[in-house]
Amino acid sequence: MDTDAAYDQVQSELPTAWRPEGSASPEPRVVIVMPSFSMGPALLSHYAHRIPALEQRDLYGVLLLSNPSCRVVYLSVQRIPDYLVEYVVSLVPSLDLADVRRRLALITVGDASPRSLAAKLVDRPDLLARVHDFVGSDPAMIEPWNVTAAERDVAVALGIPLHGSHPRLLALGSKSGSRRVFARAGVPHPAGVEEVASRRDIVRALTTLRRTKPEMSAVVIKLDNSAAGDGNAVVDLTGLPASGTWAESAALESRLVTLPDWYVPAVEAEGAIVEELIQGEAYRSPSVQLTATPQGEVVVLSTHDQILGGQSRQVYEGCRFPAHEGYAGQIADDGLRIGQQLAAEGVVGRFGVDFATVLDGSGWQSYALEINLRKGGTTHPFGTAQQLMHGVYDARAGTYRDDRGLARFYVSTDNLLDPRWMSMDPQEVIRRVDRAGLAWDPSRRTGVVLHMLGCLAIDGRFGLTAFGASRDEAEEFYAAVRATVG
Known part of the structure; x- marks a missing residue:
């Protein structure tokens, strides 16, 4: 059997292991978190030194263990420090650290070469055997960052399906492929x-x-x-x-x-x-995050306003959630049309669509820019929100309410940067945020959740998501962190 046929056979098991967003199913299952950044050579070389820290963005996956029937395998290039696991677990008071350690397997490749995590795992049958032994006979699925031939090969070697598409569909998420999908879906684009x-x-x-x-x-x-x-x-x-x-x-x-x-x-x-280059009054760069279920249903998970930087303001630096109510419903509708087109062509799993939105005499006008057939910069803050608040996003109204019915907002970044912080102990950052009264408060459902602390030693950078009961409160928490860290 060739590799693609073997992959199709493995993927036929995905509906058994997959659960809807926020599911509290009592059926046992194992989720294998694989933050493997399989990218082109130019991009991989740009991010190579930061990849171990970028992997830490997906640690919100540990909070899946809030469901006692779930177990988690977390794969990484470098070892995840104990303090990071303890920090993530502390965000949910009902979680018991000892129980988490019994149901969590941290498996490290320990290979600093400039290749993706999946490519390294393919060369390590000993590590794949450890994953297989931990999973046992329970239904399991792999949560990848994206799906290329390397991720496919890991799935085939393990006999465990990926929550993602076939690598042959990768072209749909290229910039050229995105424009063709927009045309087929009938969505405006530049x-x-x-x-x-x-x-x-x-x-x-x-x-x-x-x-x-x-x-x-x-x-x-x-x-x-x-x-x-x-x-x-x-x-x-x-x-x-x-x-x-x-x-x-x-x-x-x-x-x-x-x-x-x-x-x-x-x-x-x-x-x-x-x-x-779309330009105009009150230019915004929103995005829509969607998922296509194994059954072919497309769901709008969230909308965000992206924070862009760089010399030409083209580089993603963070996001605000939800997107502005003036156009959140508009881009959700366009995103859904694009998502339905992708699902019809075989796409499964999470993906995002970026837009450019400008204000003219007739109101907000949005143009689809690109499809990210993978996880992205808005995935981990929204995933964190869901694990902490179990809320529902109303795509038409552009509002998010937690499981108590309370509206919540956030501002997130992976790029709080100061070279002076390179010598700072990451645990000191946690302590300073806590002492300043900014840390996540599970009773109020507001405050700051830190991530990517491993990047401090690399270039003085870390990430955070600041949650508030209003947009203004989220912004206040966000702005206070830099002054607090010093």
Whole structure:
């Protein structure tokens, strides 16, 4: 049996192990958390030093153990320190640490090479045997970050299904693939050109876009398989010779000089798109997080307003939840149409859709930008919220209420950064936040939950999610953390 056929056979067991969001089913099962960042070479090299810390974002998965019938395997490149497990468990007072340790298996690869966690696991049959022995005969599924051939091979080796799609569907989540899905779903998206693979292709795409839309003032080039905006480059189109004139091509070529040295080789290696940079009054960058169940149902889980940074404001730095009520319902509807198109093409599991939204004379207008056929920067804060508050997001109203019916909001980031913090003990950060009265309060359902503390020693960075009973309270908690840490 070839690998793809074996994978299809393994995936047929997914409905047995899968549970709906927030399920308290008494049936035993095992969830294998595998934060394997299988990315293109350019992106992997950019994030390689931070990957062990990025893996820690998924530690909210330990809180699945609030269900006594559940067990969890947590796979990682580097060992997860005991204090981090203790911190996560402390967020839920009903959890007993000794019981958690009995039902939690932390399995570490201990390999610092610049490859994904899944690729390393494929080479470690001893570790896969430990996973298999822990799971035993209980239904089990793997929660991956994304699904490539490496994750597929882990699933086949274990005989345990992935909560995700077949790797052959990866192209649907590329930038070129996203634009084609938007067109099939009938969702508005920017003017653009797909399948760009060289400097000459970029110039041709710019020429085409200027001819079809002469008023276009800027475009963004996006590497086909980039993430978090790190493969995006903005090109200014103002002050150029008129479209179609003899001087146009040379002038466009000169604009590409501003691209980083590595960028055009990355375009040649990975492919790209060129599309209009959406601009306008009150520009926002919201996203929709969805899931496609093994039965083919598509559910809108959340909407967020993304916080963008970087020189051209294309890099994801954090998010606010829920998205602004003026357009949350609009992007949820468009996201659902896109999700239903993806499900019809075989997609299973979590994914997200990013939008650009601007205010004009007729109201908020949204344009679909890209599909993230994987987990993303909004997955772990929302996952944390669900494990702590077991709430429901109303996609049409754009509101979230916990299991007591109380509205809740949050602000989250992976990028609270100060190089002076590189020498700080992560446990001291926990203590300072606690002493300042900012820590998560399970009775009030407000306060700060920390994550990615392992990144402090790497570059002085850590993450947090600040929960509030109002947007303003969430912002106040969020703003207070930097001053508190010092």
